[in-house]
Amino acid sequence: MSSVSTPPQSGDESLGQYGYKQELRRDIKRFASFAVCFSFISITTGIFSTYGTILNTGGPLGIWTWPVSVIGQLLVALVFAALAARMPIAGYSYQWMSRLTNPKIGWLIGWIAFTFLIVVTVSVDYAIASVALPALLSYTATALNEWLITAGILIIQLLLIVFSTRWTARLNNVAVGTEVIGIVVLTILLLVVGLISGGLHPDHLFSYGAISASGYFNLGTLTAVGPFFLSFLLGAYTIVGFEAAANLAEETEEAHHVVPFSIWLAVLLSGIVGMVFLIALNLASGNLKDLAASGTPVADIVTQTLGTVVGDIFLVIVTFSIFACGMVAFITATRLVWAMSRDQRFPAHTILRRVDVHTNTPLTATLLCGLLMEIVLAVFAFQSDALLNLFSASSLLPAIIYLATVIMYIVAKKKLPASKGFHLGAFEWPVIILALVWLVFELSIFRDASFAKPWLYTVIMFAIGLIYFVYLLFANPAVLSVASVSDEPQVDLIQPDVQA
Structure with a gap:
């Protein structure tokens, strides 16, 4: 794998070959691009939200699925990085599929990506209301207050996104800095203080906890999975969203070079830091039975080992990191809706493709996403195990998108335009296989x-999308006509009808 040194193109030149004009400000620089990926992944959010579930499904031993998940997702991230270097345009998999296979397949993948981004934003923000804030403020979470608080968080994020991409990026940069420093410092403190106090439990690293050892590594049946394999949900939920930088490529300076680097680096750094943190949690864990029964086992471990003050500081960092993660997922959803709308391939595209002249953001697309997130929240909020259902859906959908994208890469490999910032080189086939x-x-x-x-x-949302897809096929088939990809500037694609 290597970087290719080529002169950066201006935004207009880069987008001209795809038939688009530069409408969004290129405010996102190198660190901000990395921060978008790292914040969407958010090991703090993923581990804090799912560690308790892993204790109950796979026991402490389940954390050892993490390195396998990280390596697997890193391989996928490298494929996405290679595609982003060739086609740095908003819409990522939707755009790549449309141009390298055909717009019909691209539309279906775009719709699945849209349903993922809606539910993952809700799942992340719901974790604040159901786990982080109750632990920080010492109140009892109920279905009603979880719903209301999450709804309020979504509204705050919507206003921030509408106001300015630059300010959301700045806020996210701060969140990433505090998350990295906070997790690293916390990990060191857990290990050092635990060692001094004699509170470390090396045997917990490979303990089954409350899970029976019988059949632990069983592959399962057609409708059941063994405990160890269920633990892969930890990494499957956490190490996703690295493609967010690709969806913001039209707002990124030197996107051909910056976006690919951001994608794979965020996965690698998240994987290393997350693994060390998980080991520290297992070592510092006390009564495994009590932790498994707790709604906030990570906070309990921190408080028991380091005291209430440090525990509260950690919860503040957690809350801030989760908020930033949700905000990045939200803004990624708005850019996908906008990208599909400017191609006339999304319901109400005439309104949703507009970029507000005052905020220079896709205002109507943001408002629509916010409304749909509130609806999805209302559907899930009063279910039993609402958080588990939300983050399970948030793990399933990206796996489908990633698989389809990798298959597309293999099928359309000969059609790929020349790389302008990153390529896999001799490692290409091993990586994609x-x-x-x-x-x-x-x-x-x-x-x-x-x-x-x-x-x-997933099925319901896909069925809703199919209804509109069929409508397009009959009412406006030209919208789903074949589009080609070329290294030379061309306008053989569906022309966006840009409105201020």
Whole structure:
């Protein structure tokens, strides 16, 4: 894998070959691009939200699925980085599929990506209301207050996104800095203080906890998965969203070079820091039975080892990091809706493709996403195990998108335009084959009956999309006509009808 040194193109030149004009400000610089990926992944959000679930499904031993998940997702991230270097345009997989296969397949993948971004934003923000804030402010979470608080958080994020991409990026940069420093410092403190106080438990690193050792590594049946394999949900939920930088490529300076680097670096750094943090949590864990029964086992471990003050500081960092993660997922959703709308391929595209002249953001697309997120929140909020269902759906959908994208890469490999910032070189075939194997394995885990509701959400949302897809086929088939890709500037694509 290597970087290719070529002169950066201006925004207008870069987008001209795809038939687009530069409408959004290129305010996102190198660190901000990385921060978008790292914040969407957010190991703090993922581990804080799912560690308790892993204790109950796979026990402490389940954390050792993490490095496998990280390696698998890193392989996928490398494929996405290679595509982003060739086609740095908003819409990522939707755009790549449309141009390298055909717009019909691209539209279907775009719709699946849209349903993922809506539900993952809700799942992240719901974690603040159901886990982080109750632990920080010492109140009892109920379905009603979780719903109301999450709804309020979504509104705050919507206003920030509408106001300015630059300010949301700045806020996210701060969140990433505090998250990295906070997790690293916390990990060191847990290990040092635990060692001094004699509170470390090396045997917990490989403990089954409350899970029976019998059949622990069983591959399962057609509708059931063994405890160890269910633990892959930890990495499957956390190490996603690295493609967010690709969706903001039209707002990124020197996107051909910056975006690919941001994608794979965010996955690698998140994987390393997350693994060390998980080891520290297992070592510092006390009564495993009590932790498994707790709604906030990570906070309990921190408080028991380091005291209430440090525990509260950690919870503040957690809350801030989760908020930033949700905000990045939200803004990614708005850019996808806008990208599909300017191609006339999204419902109400005439309104949703507009960029507000005052904020220089896709205002109506942002408002629509906010409304749909509130609806999805209302659907999930009063379900039993609402958080589990939300983050299960948020793990299932990206696996489908990633698998489709990797398959597309293989099928359309000869059609790929020349790389302008990053390529896989001699490692290309090993990377894409291993990524494919990993994604097939990951999706096989979701055959477990416990994922019935996430599958139901996926099927319902896909069915809604199919209705509009069929409408397009009959009412405006030209919109889904074949588009080609060329290294030379051309306008053989569907022309966006840009409105201020």
